Amino acid sequence: MTLLQDRAATARSAPGRPSYWTMRRRDHLTGYLFITPALVGAVAFVFLPLVLVVWYSLHEWNVLADTFDFVGSENYRKLAEDPNVPGVLRATALFSIGLVVLNLGLALVLAVLLNQKLRGTTFFRVLFFSPVVVSLLAWTIVWGFLLQDNGGVNGLLSLFGIDGPNWLRSGGTAMVSVVVVQVFKNVGLNMVLFLAALQGVPQELYEAARTDGAGRWTVFRRITLPLISPTILLTSIITVVGSLQVFAQISVLTQGGPGTSTTVLVYYLYQQAFQFHAFGYGSTLSVLLFLIVLALTVLQWQMRKRWVFHES
């Protein structure tokens, strides 16, 4: 409706001037000028590179020998035959699923806890949110230090008589560690968004449900969850897309190991392009990453129609 109002406003003020530069024309010009930087940015730093990525993926580029040769679909054939790719995709999927489930789950729990009528919730809110503002690298390095075999986490566990595993060096726990470190880093953000959504649920609805005799859990499932579902959708999209971009954590904590158990797609792309100097094949992996992000986003928008309660 804002659109209509706006159009009406423009129409009404338009006949104000007889010259060529009518209000409307000037508005058009202003509009174009206002979006020019963003548009130039999108073309120069999003579209052009995307086209180039596809173009490079058809080439072999050797930096040391300074050659750039057209090889057609060679890199895509390599992608299909690359024995590392299934493992890389599995690691990527594990990381993303683990991160989204744990992050959203914990964020929701924290938000519900902080939404109780308790003293000192502000204090806890600040604590849970604080890692969001800590530099990602500082956070990751500290956890890398804590998760050493003789580090702080195992020290803490030994206080309770638990002999902790070698977190970052054993196949099963390395991925868990990377996911959990990332969850604690960013869960505060989703927590705050959930908290705002929870506070937006009208109290009358809760009271009505209580008078109907519904239990806590039923109220949460039937009223709270549906009402905050738009926020859940939005945070899950942001978290999923963000999870596909994880690089620093892998690079600092595990370097993709042990084996290739934590080699996610972006890390593999970096290895191929910048460590093995296979820029052409690296570009092919970029194309794959783009297709995955595209597919996931489309899928999530489809799910919105079915699951999300309302859109205002």
Place this chain on the structure above:
Amino acid sequence: MSLKMRIFLYGLLLVLCVPFVFPTWWMITSSFKPNASIFAFDFAPSTWSLEPWRQVFTMQPFAQQYWNSAYIAVIVTLGTLVVASMAGYAFARIRFPGQNVLFLVVLTGLLIPSEVTIVPLFRMFNSLGMVDTHWPLILVPMLGPPSVLATFIMRQFFITLPGELEEAARIDGLGRPAIFRRIALPLARPALGAVAIFTFLHSWNLYLEPVVYISSQTKYTLPQALTQFTDAYQGQLWNVQLSAASMTAIPVLIVFVIAQRQFIEGLAHTGLKG
């Protein structure tokens, strides 16, 4: 709420605090330990040593690197605010031909992580002679995918502004640019705040890009510098690294604690609410 329930909830909250507070505590206290006893399990060092904090500056041009990160983040934040608020306003409140198509064009940036385009961007900046300069770290976040998210947030905010305000301003004879500057922008302060926080943190955290583009030590940004504290033979100097990490984290944490209300509520009450 019953007393039992209260005690239970507080207990739960305290337990949940551990993974959020313990790392920061451990980072700061361990940074005062000598490297030889860095893995001793003490909640506070037995002897406090300032040596690691001093070494941070002798091993690397850390002050310079700090400045690099800070000035890049500030320029990126200011630039993004300008670019995103203008574009967001135009897409939300001005009608012009091709608007929807152009909005879609800009919006696709949301779909493309900068990791996808790192190779061609590297080549582009390479051919412009901008590799090993700060330009890629400024231009891409300011105009590329990260600023698209900002544009989107700003547009969502401007759409909710009541049209009457603008109309009144028009009758007073204000042009578009003036309406934008004097009426829309001041009203958009919460959204601008959220965008500023997001953008600043994004730039401050950037790691893959500096690793790819920057190779001279004096041009490193903080995240990159943090990983480089090793002794002459590549043994990891945990205590120096943790001192440097503390120095990156503490100032931002202090700013955050002082302005936590604006921070959190600014983020909560924007278009991101869904």
Place this chain on the structure above:
Amino acid sequence: MRRTLAAISVCALLGSLTACGGDEPEAGGPVTLRMTTWSANPAHVELFNSIAAEYSKTKPDVSVTFEALPLENYTTTVTTQIAGGNAPDIAWILEGAAPDFVASGALTPLDDSIENTADLAPAATALWKKDGKLMGYPFSTSPFGVFVNNDLLKQAGQTLPAGADWTWANAVAAASATAAKTGKQGLVIRDFDYKEWSNLATVFRGWGADAWTADGKTCGFDQQPMVDAMTFLHKAIFTDKALPAPGVAADFFAGESAMTIAQISRASLLKEAKFGWTLVPLPAGPSGEYSVIGQGGLGVMKKGKNAAAAAEFVKFFTSPDNSTKLAQFFPPPRQSQLNADTLAKANPLLKPEQLQDVVIDGIATGVVKPSHTGSAEISQAVRSALDPMWKPDADIPGVLRGVCTAIQPLLAK
């Protein structure tokens, strides 16, 4: 708004202009050469700077800066600099990356830039030649030896096995006993850290094992000598606890372990050691005595802006005179300097017999650590495939077969 726009575009324009313009070499004007290294060791840097200062005396318009890059990403960083059009004039090159650099044509031949090339030991230059031309100068040809903490051994009531008893079995037994008694670590393979597997060559060469055949075409990990060597190593780690387990950090030079396998250039770390130490050759393995060399070379980048001036500086930097100075850290490839007398002058910390046993004999008989074209990718593949080995119940032959499955396609390239 228009002003902001204008400002942005002007900035962008100026930025590209200054960045592009600044790169042009100034013919005849003062030249600054940039040499990338992986050593930030103050003693090394001081020596390099003094050599550069001396050079500037005769060539006042040439100055040299040394850029120390972290070893971990050294080759990646240098290659990225080259790709970014910002190639260093002179670069140190790790032995692992040598085949890539030598074969690619990124380097300028050095035959005319090295004094008295006939003096260079053939074993030292083998890796650095292409079609008979010397593409890189192996300024450091550094054998691996075993540093021993005498105090820790004494504390544990152990004596260091000597002569024919200096075998891997006895070395591990002594390390294991010392670790158990003192609570410190036994034997640390420096820089291996369960990642840099090429340092394991210092162990598996004792069984006559090779990562791959000399022609680089066939994987050697699944061969019997390698299986035997790895079985021994695995037992030493997980049963005898003679080596620190994965993820456990221990620094010999801080007195945290009884022994360490390291290159002799590390001796400089012991200048202020608070414990008694000695240096001995690698223990004998089942296939007898052996020696392993790590190399560092330096090359002049074709794409550097001042290739001619750089080649001239290399001539000075590697001259016999400067070579003796560098010898205190980096054993030289010059045969005329590979004698106990010359080396002893440069290495006051080491005794002549240590130099003879470890360095001179080592270089004469030594094998350079594994290297191959495309080594970054191969190394990564080996590292990943070896990871399942580093747990107590590993299937060693199975893991080693897996290594070959992973790297055979890469070797065949």
